Amino acid sequence: MRAYVFDAYGTLFNLHAAAERHRDAIGPEWQRFSHTWRTKHIEYTWHTTMVGRRASFWLLAERGLDYAIAAHGLSVSAATRADLMAAYRRMQAYPEVGEVLxxxxxxxxxxxxxxxxxxDMLA
Incomplete structure (x- = not known):
């Protein structure tokens, strides 16, 4: 029997779909914004792991989003921020994932x- 194990974020799920879905609110640099968000999110997970303090992946995604908003000098409404996080929770799989699995x-x-x-993020 063969078994295949896939990483969820970036392999099965499109990490940039949330920002792309809200690119009108983010602006023309939405791809750079999305990259900053994801990079900072992962850096936060590394940091919490290195200091021996587990933190919710969701909370760290929120912190990464807040960092990206500030780093890119965006003025994002609370509603748009909530919409971005909701889109992150309902992350889209890449189109070919269902067929491959x-x-x-x-x-x-x-x-x-x-x-x-x-x-609960993977449910």
Whole structure:
């Protein structure tokens, strides 16, 4: 039996879909903004791990978003910020993911997700 384990964020789920969905509110630099958000989010997870303090992946995503908003000098309403976080919670899979996972299962493979995301974020 073969088993395949995939990282959720960036492998199965499109990390930049939330920012892309709100690019009108973010502006023409939405891709750079999205990259900053994700980079800072991951840096925060590394930092909390190194100091031995686990923090919610969701909370760190919020902190990363706040950092990106400030770093890019954006004026984002509370509603837009909430919409960005809601979109992050409902992250879209890349278009080919369903087909690839189905093909692996059809061949008898077991598939699983490995993630440092909070369980409710992956439900």
């Amino acid at each position: 189905a093909a692996l299962r059809q061949r008898g493979a077991k598939v699983a997700i490995l993630s440092n995301g909070d369980p």
